[in-house]
Structures are given as structure tokens and as C-alpha cells.
Amino acid sequence: MGKKEIRFLPVEDIEVRSSGDEGSTTSTIAGYVVKFNQRSQLIWGEFYEKVAKGAFARSLAENVIKAFWNHRSDFVLGSTKNGTLRLWEDNTGLRFECDLPNSTWGKDAFESISRGDVDGVSFGFSVRQDSFTYLKEEDVYERTLIDIDLREISPTPFPAYPDSEVSQRSIDQLGITTKEQRKLEKEKLLLEIDLIGLC
Template sequence: MNKDFEKRSYAFEISAEQNENEVGVVTGRPIVYDSKTDIGLFDEVIERGALDGADLRDVRFLVNHDISRIPLARSRNNNANSTMQLMPDEQGLAIRVNLDVKNNSEARNLYSAIERGDVSGMSFMFAVDSDEWTDLESEHPTRHVKKISNVVEVSAVTFPAYEDTEISVRNKQALENAKLALESAKRSKEETLDSALELEKAKFEAIMKVR
């Protein structure tokens, strides 16, 4: 829990249906593998298998990441009694949420908005355990998230796009953390190159001395 949490959003697969028990069922996919997304400073790809071993023991379902509101569903150890089921698969993470549309007005409002298509995106809050950077020499490198340590919350979101202005306002600290990680990766690559050059120089000088 000491890691910095980040938020990512997708305009991807959220739909509503209702069963015979007057429960509004929402299905969606808040995490998508192998999908390159421009988040402003860089592109990001969540690599296939990044959720393997991730902590999914306690995940809430919210609207627009609003932690001041009561969760509309929750997955505890992903057991059968949970009001949200988590389904990691080869594409990422799918969810199935049971909304109490009969007794909860907020759940009923969200269900209606999804059914009408007014809410069409999903987002999740997560912590990264391992990542790699490519194209660091370019103006727009790519971050590859190799391993997600845990997911604490998923949301239905009104604005799922990764627009720079929206991220900078909504998630400024996470963006700053990503910027620092990018700068650190670039410095590490430069130091590696410098070390390699020094090694080659030392080898050359040693050869010249032998001669």
C-alpha cells in the first residue's frame, strides 16, 4: 500500500441488463491488455499477463472515482457472495456488477445512464510493481506496464478519454510521478551508455599499452 496509485480510463465495453430478481447487472472491462494509449507525456501499454499475481482481494465499484460516495458494489476475495465479480482473462480484466436498482437510487441512476449510453467508459485505480520504457530517445516514449501489484477500485466514468487537460486536473500527482519515472529511465539509459563507453575506452587503452 506504499506504492503510488494511478488511474487509467477506457471507452470500452460497458453494458446493462436486468435479471428476474430486479438487480441491474452491469458488465464491462476496465483493464485492457496490449492497447497502446497516449496519456500525454508518453504512450502506455499494459502488457498481457500484467495482472498475474495481482492483489484483487478487495475492490470497490464507484462512479467517477468518487470515494466520498458509498460504493455501489464490492468484490471481497472475489467470492460468490460479492456484489462484483472480477474475471481476469487473456484480454485483461472483465467485471460483472450487481446493482441494487430497487433500493438504491444512485445505483438506479447509473444503471439508467449506462443503458441509455450516457455513460460508456470504465476506469481503474492501480499500483505498478514493474515497468519498462522503450523509445526513450524520442519525444514520445512508451511505458510498458509489466506487472500490476494491486487494484483497489474500478469506476464507471463519464469522460473515459485520456485527454491531457483532463488528466492534468483529475490526476496531477500520478502524472507527475509518471514524469519522474520517465526522467529516471532516461538517466538510467544515459548512465548505462556512459559506462559502456568508459569500458570500451579502458579496453582500447589496455590494448595500446600491450602494443
């Protein structure tokens, strides 16, 4: 199992709604965590990323997934365990609905999202299965996330995408060569060709 990674995607709209009887109000937020097969920004200048349809299916069946406020596990907004967080895949992507708690941070989250101060959703995951394709014309790789071990989602004001909680070292663990490495390999090959031509 790989290290935890975090991705942020700006969403077109985080929906907000409030309903309830006298003395009891439920505030709900909803939207897409991620849309399938949409290319990310360039990560570390080395690869693009997209999520394949079905990548969350196993997690949705097996995991208890939490909604945190800005990835802070001490500010829990909802959980699939008790049904306050609902997640499902449709033809577009991974959709969520979260009934916010009647707490200070729940009310603050609702207010910040309603005002548009918070307009993105991040998700924390590790990768069970992925694949890389080298795009020669762009000299970059494209990573497809095929099976994701999803643990949490978070409304957040700051993009963790393209920066992630995976260290730069882990790019080596992904098994791809960087642009700098490819440039050095090309220069070495050209030098070898020149030396062969002198013989």
C-alpha cells in the same frame, strides 16, 4: 509503492441486463476494464502506455477491489469481498461484472449506462512493476504495466485518461526524459561538436 494513478478507457460496450423475480430485480453491468497490449493515448505528451497480460493476477488473488460510481468512494456499486463485483483476466483483458445496489445511485448508474451517457470505465491503481522502451522513430517512450496493484474500478462519463491523478512531477520519478530535455541535450551535444571543430 507508487502514488495512485487513474486511467480511463472508452469501452466498445458496457453491457446492461436486468433480471429477477417479482419484487426483486438485479441490475448488472459488464464489460472490459482494459484490454491487454493496446496502446493508450499519449500521456502528458511524453509516453504511451499498455497493460501486459497477467498484470492484474496478483491483485485479483490478494485484494478486495471495489466498484465506485465515478471514483466516489461514498457511492459503492460493488465489491469482490461479497461477490457483487466479479473480475477476471481472459485472453482479451480484464473483464468485470457488477450487480448494482438497489439504491438511488445504483439505479442512476444503471439508467445512465443504459442510455449511453456513461460509456467508459476507469481503474485506480498503483504500479508494482513496469518497464519503459524508448521508441526512437516516434521520439517517445512506451510504458508497459507488468504488475498492477488494482484497488478500484469506476464507470465514469469523463476521461481521466490521459490526465491522471499522478502529478506532473512524478514523470521525473518514472525515470524518463521529456522531449524538451532530449532536445536540450541534443543542442548541447551539437554545440560541443561545433566547439571541438573550431579547435
